[in-house]
Amino acid sequence: MAIEVRIPTILRTHTGGNKTVEGSGDTLAALVDDLDAKHPGLKNRLVTEEGKLHRFVNVYVNDEDVRFTGALDTQVKDGDSVTILPAVAGGC
Amino acid sequence: MGRTGPPRLVDVLRIDRATYDAIVAHAREDHPDEACGVVAGPEGSDRPERFIPMLNAARSPTFYEFDSADLLRLYREMDDRGEEPVVIYHSHTATEAHPSRTDIGLASEPDAHYVLVSTRVHGNQTGLAGDEVEFRSFRIVDGAVTEEDVEVVESYLFGHSPTTVVYD
Numbered sequence: 547m548a549i550e551v552r553i554p555t556i557l558r559t560h561t562g563g564n565k566t567v568e569g570s571g572d573t574l575a576a577l578v579d580d581l582d583a584k585h586p587g588l589k590n591r592l593v594t595e596e597g598k599l600h601r602f603v604n605v606y607v608n609d610e611d612v613r614f615t616g617a618l619d620t621q622v623k624d625g626d627s628v629t630i631l632p633a634v635a636g637g638c
Numbered sequence: 639m640g641r642t643g644p645p646r647l648v649d650v651l652r653i654d655r656a657t658y659d660a661i662v663a664h665a666r667e668d669h670p671d672e673a674c675g676v677v678a679g680p681e682g683s684d685r686p687e688r689f690i691p692m693l694n695a696a697r698s699p700t701f702y703e704f705d706s707a708d709l710l711r712l713y714r715e716m717d718d719r720g721e722e723p724v725v726i727y728h729s730h731t732a733t734e735a736h737p738s739r740t741d742i743g744l745a746s747e748p749d750a751h752y753v754l755v756s757t758r759v760h761g762n763q764t765g766l767a768g769d770e771v772e773f774r775s776f777r778i779v780d781g782a783v784t785e786e787d788v789e790v791v792e793s794y795l796f797g798h799s800p801t802t803v804v805y806d
Contacts, residue, residue, distance in 0.1 A: 556746045602744055611706045630747035632757050637701035638733045
């Protein structure tokens with residue numbers, strides 16, 4: 547068992563074109579580190595230098611936006627499903 | 639970022655009249671706030687077929703953002719149907735129909751046509767002389783913006799040429 551992670555189009559250059567990858571960890575932060583070890587550069591696209599999730603990247607654990615569940619401290623476990631989606635946003 | 643679909647020979651957004659009108663109507667309706675949405679189509683087809691107006695969670699005249707729960711639902715639904723966002727549209731309500739720096743910085747669908755509509759001249763009013771809204775389309779890839787032609791076809795069902803009109 548592992549955690550399934552859905553990767554958006556724009557980040558698939560880091561995953562060899564794969565739409566989904568697998569990873570492990572007890573928290574979202576640990577999962578991101580694990581993913582970055584297998585797919586270098588991925589963490590940079592998700593986490594700021596200050597160690598926070600990018601404002602315009604949405605991450606969901608089992609359909610729940612992690613902004614409401616502790617952001618990178620959100621607990622994850624085998625069998626969970628994680629979805630990464632860049633915000634669709636802009637402004638004049 | 640390379641495109642995931644097959645290479646395109648010509649950069650043009652080909653869109654049917656009903657969808658074009660629906661985007662313009664949505665922009666007018668939400669004026670003075672920015673309106674936003676997508677037109678989904680079969681993956682790799684480059685055909686904008688399914689008009690999906692979205693809620694601007696920012697409810698702002700200067701910013702738009704899809705609601706995060708709506709965004710997840712939208713992408714899951716497109717995934718289930720084998721679709722992708724062929725068009726991503728939003729309106730500018732006080733400035734020209736050209737991607738802003740924020741638009742460019744946040745653009746994350748290199749395969750999509752980014753449609754910009756401006757309601758700055760007539761707002762939500764229709765029926766005035768010269769009330770055509772600005773409707774322009776762009777590619778935004780890695781921070782580079784390329785404008786492309788917009789070709790309005792009467793219907794995808796009856797033909798692909800803009801001069802083809804089928805009357806029953």
